[in-house]
Amino acid sequence: MANKRRRNLAPVLAIAPFWVLILVAYLGTMLFTILMSFTNSKTLPKLEFVGLKQYQRLFTTDLWITASQNIWAFSILLILISLTVGFLLAVALDQKIRAEDTIRTIILYPYAMSFIVTGLIWQWLLNPQLGLQKAMHDLGWESFSFTWTQDPSMAIYSIIIGGVWQGSGLVMAIMLAGLRSIDQEIWKAAKIDGIPDWRVYISIVIPMMRPTIVTAVVLMSLGAVKAYDIVVALTGGGPGSSSFTPALFIMNFFFTRQNVGLGAAACTVVLVVVSVFFVPWFYYEYFREEKRGH
Amino acid sequence: MSALTAQSSPRGPKPKRLTPARVGLYGFVAMSCLFFLAPLYVMIITSLKPMEEVRLGYIFKWPDSPTIQPWIDAWSSACTGLACEGIHSGFYNSIKITIPSVMVSIFAGALFGYCLSFWKMKGSNFLFGLLLLGAFLPYQLFIYPLVRIYAWAGAYGTMFNIITVHTIFGLPVMTLLFRNYFSSVPIELFKAARVDGAGFWRIFLSVMLPLATPVVIVAVILQVTGIWNDFLFGTVFAGQNNWPMTVLLNNIVNTTQGERHYNIDMAATILTAAVPLTVYFVSGRWFVRGIAAGAVKG
Structure with a gap:
C-alpha cells in the first residue's frame, strides 16, 4: 500500500501548494514580524538591529499602556457578561417555553451582522445627544445620564455593550446545545430526591457542562483579543485615544504612523500573551482528541 | 463541538402551570428580546424619517411622514468624504x-x-x-x-x-x-x-x-x-x-x-x-x- 501511494504523484502535487502557502503566509510572516520587532524599521522593513529597544519604547508608550489595560478590562468583562447572559438565556429557552424558535432567532441575529454594523448601531444608541439618554429625557426622566461614549474613562465599557449584544447569541447557542446533551435521567433523579431546579443547575448541570463552558470562553476570548472593527466603528478608539486596543495600536503603528519596528514589537507581545493562554488548551483540545481515536 | 449539532428537541423539566417562576421566566425572555430587537427597530424607523424628524430625537417614535428617500440617498449619493456616490x-x-x-x-x-x-x-x-x-x-x-x-x-x-x-x-x-x-x-x-x-x-x-x-x-x-x-x-x-x-x-x-x-x-x-x-x-x-x-x- 505504501509503495502504491508513493508512486502516485497526484496527492503530492495537490498538497505541495498548501505547504508553500502555510509556511509562507502563516509561519514566514509571523517570523518576519518577530524579526522586525528587533529592528529599527520605520516605513519599510530594514535589517538594522537594535536589540530590545523597541520593547523598552513600547512599554513606556502611554498609548500602549492604555491599550493593554483596556483589553484586559474589555475581555474579562465581555466574557463574564456574555457568558452569564448567554447561559441564562439558554436555561430560559430550555424550559419548554412557547415560540422557542422565534426567540432563538431574535437572540442570535446580531451575530450574523458585521462588527462594523454592530459598532455603528451602538454608536448611535449610546450617543447622549441622540440615543438612549435623549429618549429618556424626552420621556420626562431628566436626570437620566448615560455618556459613556464621550467619557474617556468609560468609553471602553461602552464597546462591551455592543459586544454583549452581538456575542450573547453565540454563547446561548453553544450553551443550549450543551444543556440538551446532558442526560435527562439526571432531572428525573433530582425530582425524585426533591432537589430544586436551581440547585440542580448549580451543583450538577454547570459542572457537567465544563467542556462547553471552556469552549465558549475560548471563543469569546479569541474574539475579544482581536477586537478591532467594533472599536473602529463604535468609538474610533476615542475620545482622544482612551478606548484604544492592542489591535488598533498595531494597525495604527503599521499603517498610519509608519513605525513598523514598534508595531512589530506590539505584535510579538500579543503573540506571547495569547500563546501562554491558548497553546495548552489548543493541544488539549485537538491532539488529545486525536489519540482518543478518530 | 460535534455535540452542538446533535439534538434539536427540548429537554429538561416539564413545564408547570403558571407559577410566579414561570411569569418571571417569560418576563426575562421578553426583556431579552427587547434588548436584542430595539436597536434594529430604531435603525429601521430612523431610516424612514426625513431629517427634520430625526433632529427632534424621539428615537423610538414611529415616523410621522415616512419616506424612502434616505434609502435612495444611501444607495446612490451618500458622501464618504472623498466622493458622493453612495454605497x-x-x-x-x-x-x-x-x-x-x-x-x-x-x-x-x-x-x-x-x-x-x-x-x-x-x-x-x-x-x-x-x-x-x-x-x-x-x-x-x-x-x-x-x-x-x-x-x-x-x-x-x-x-x-x-x-x-x-x-x-x-x-x-x-x-x-x-x-x-x-x-x-x-x-x-x-x-x-x-x-x-x-x-x-x-x-x-x-x-x-x-x-x-x-x-x-x-x-x-x-x-x-x-x-x-x-x-x-x-x-x-x-x-x-x-x-x-x-x-x-x-x-x-x-x-x-x-x-x-x-x-x-x-x-x-x-x-x-x-x-x-x-x-x-x-x-x-x-x-x-x-x-x-x-x-x-x-
Whole structure:
C-alpha cells in the first residue's frame, strides 16, 4: 500500500501548494514580524538591529499602556457578561417555553451582522445627544445620564455593550446545545430526591457542562483579543485615544504612523500573551482528541 | 463541538402551570428580546424619517411622514468624504470579492481536508497543526509582511490580493470542517474506489465532494457571512477601487463633515447588513450548525 501511494504523484502535487502557502503566509510572516520587532524599521522593513529597544519604547508608550489595560478590562468583562447572559438565556429557552424558535432567532441575529454594523448601531444608541439618554429625557426622566461614549474613562465599557449584544447569541447557542446533551435521567433523579431546579443547575448541570463552558470562553476570548472593527466603528478608539486596543495600536503603528519596528514589537507581545493562554488548551483540545481515536 | 449539532428537541423539566417562576421566566425572555430587537427597530424607523424628524430625537417614535428617500440617498449619493456616490459600489465590490473568495476557499479547504484524511503523507499533521495554531493568533501578526509580499509581487491592493487573503485566512476553518467530516467517512469507501481504479482527483471530485454536500452548505453559509462582514482585510488589502461595503459604510458614517444624516447612515447600515441577515434567516438551523463548526474562528 505504501509503495502504491508513493508512486502516485497526484496527492503530492495537490498538497505541495498548501505547504508553500502555510509556511509562507502563516509561519514566514509571523517570523518576519518577530524579526522586525528587533529592528529599527520605520516605513519599510530594514535589517538594522537594535536589540530590545523597541520593547523598552513600547512599554513606556502611554498609548500602549492604555491599550493593554483596556483589553484586559474589555475581555474579562465581555466574557463574564456574555457568558452569564448567554447561559441564562439558554436555561430560559430550555424550559419548554412557547415560540422557542422565534426567540432563538431574535437572540442570535446580531451575530450574523458585521462588527462594523454592530459598532455603528451602538454608536448611535449610546450617543447622549441622540440615543438612549435623549429618549429618556424626552420621556420626562431628566436626570437620566448615560455618556459613556464621550467619557474617556468609560468609553471602553461602552464597546462591551455592543459586544454583549452581538456575542450573547453565540454563547446561548453553544450553551443550549450543551444543556440538551446532558442526560435527562439526571432531572428525573433530582425530582425524585426533591432537589430544586436551581440547585440542580448549580451543583450538577454547570459542572457537567465544563467542556462547553471552556469552549465558549475560548471563543469569546479569541474574539475579544482581536477586537478591532467594533472599536473602529463604535468609538474610533476615542475620545482622544482612551478606548484604544492592542489591535488598533498595531494597525495604527503599521499603517498610519509608519513605525513598523514598534508595531512589530506590539505584535510579538500579543503573540506571547495569547500563546501562554491558548497553546495548552489548543493541544488539549485537538491532539488529545486525536489519540482518543478518530 | 460535534455535540452542538446533535439534538434539536427540548429537554429538561416539564413545564408547570403558571407559577410566579414561570411569569418571571417569560418576563426575562421578553426583556431579552427587547434588548436584542430595539436597536434594529430604531435603525429601521430612523431610516424612514426625513431629517427634520430625526433632529427632534424621539428615537423610538414611529415616523410621522415616512419616506424612502434616505434609502435612495444611501444607495446612490451618500458622501464618504472623498466622493458622493453612495454605497452601491461597495455592494458590487463585496459581491465581486465574496463569490470567488467563497468558491476558492471552500475548494482549497475541501482539498486539503481530503488530503489529510485519506492520503497520509509525511508531515501533513504538522502542517495542519501549524495552520490551526495560525487561526488562533490575531491577524495583525501576519498582515504587515503579507502587505510587503504582495507589494513585492506587484499585486498589492488588487482583487487578486483580497481574494487570496480571504482564502488563506479561511483555510483553517474550512480545512477543519472538511477534515472532520471526511474522517467520519468509512475508509472502505475510499478503498473500494481505489480498487475500481479511481485516482486522486477522481475520488475527490466524484466521490468525496458530492458526499460532503451538507458540509459544503455549512461552509458556504460561514464564508458568505464571514467574508461579507470582513472589514480588516478589506481596508488593508482590497485597494480603494475595490473597497467592500463594510469599509465604505464606515467611511460614510465616520468621516462625514458637517451635519450628520443619521437617516441615511442607518439606511446604509441596514443595506450592508442585509446580505448576511438574509443568509441567516433563510438558512435557519444550518446557520447554527455553521457557527458551531466554524466557531474556532472566533
